[in-house]
Amino acid sequence: SYGVTQPLSVSVAQGQTATITCGGDNIGGLHVHWYQQKPGQAPVVVIYSDRFRPSGVPERFSGSNSGNTATLTITRAQLGDEADYYCQVWDTTTGVFGGGTKLTVL
Amino acid sequence: EVQLLESGGGSVQPGESLTLSCATSGFTFTSYALSWVRRAPGKGLEWVSSFNGGREGRTYYADSVKGRFTVSRDTSKNTLYLQMDALTADDTAVYYCAKHPQQLIGTSWFDPWGQGTQVTVSS
Numbered sequence: 470s471y472g473v474t475q476p477l478s479v480s481v482a483q484g485q486t487a488t489i490t491c492g493g494d495n496i497g498g499l500h501v502h503w504y505q506q507k508p509g510q511a512p513v514v515v516i517y518s519d520r521f522r523p524s525g526v527p528e529r530f531s532g533s534n535s536g537n538t539a540t541l542t543i544t545r546a547q548l549g550d551e552a553d554y555y556c557q558v559w560d561t562t563t564g565v566f567g568g569g570t571k572l573t574v575l
Numbered sequence: 576e577v578q579l580l581e582s583g584g585g586s587v588q589p590g591e592s593l594t595l596s597c598a599t600s601g602f603t604f605t606s607y608a609l610s611w612v613r614r615a616p617g618k619g620l621e622w623v624s625s626f627n628g629g630r631e632g633r634t635y636y637a638d639s640v641k642g643r644f645t646v647s648r649d650t651s652k653n654t655l656y657l658q659m660d661a662l663t664a665d666d667t668a669v670y671y672c673a674k675h676p677q678q679l680i681g682t683s684w685f686d687p688w689g690q691g692t693q694v695t696v697s698s
Contacts, residue, residue: 499682512612513686517686555619558682
């Protein structure tokens with residue numbers, strides 16, 4: 470079965486750029502989606518299909534996907550960006566989530 | 576506005592059954608795929624099951640629940656269900672219902688999500 474790997478945690482200073490990776494075998498050939506989940510809340514999609522941002526998601530959020538790594542980038546990080554972030558792909562008809570990355574904004 | 580409202584969670588003993596419901600509104604129910612995703616305490620998100628839209632609506636399951644969980648829908652009530660049998664402690668989680676932006680799960684994403692319902696399996 471297909472697996473994707475995320476770092477357990479990422480820290481970033483306020484106003485700086487956070488980068489969260491999602492690694493998988495030739496993940497560049499798949500569509501990668503990213504979700505943000507804050508404590509006590511349901512997940513929210515922040516990037517879909519590698520690089521598209523839903524309406525309402527700040528332009529500070531962007532995504533890329535190539536080779537064996539997909540990346541979620543958050544520029545000008547804010548305290549409100551603190552959350553767990555998950556990447557997600559489909560292995561044919563099986564949904565696969567990364568283990569999640571806890572983003573801490575210092 | 577699309578709304579998804581889960582219900583039916585609760586506390587049960589190992590081996591027992593529980594059925595979750597996801598009442599939907601704000602979209603044409605049969606035109607979109609729907610899924611169940613869970614998050615166990617201290618763990619990450621885990622895809623559980625999906626139901627394609629359309630007349631036939633094929634279903635899909637994670638290996639961890641295959642043979643124990645059954646997803647179904649009632650088009651007259653615009654409601655998705657998850658029947659969970661032979662529950663174990665490993666099934667303890669918040670269960671979310673989520674909509675897809677298209678009829679088939681394909682390569683699509685989950686948006687939006689319901690608020691979730693807690694399932695606790697403990698003796």
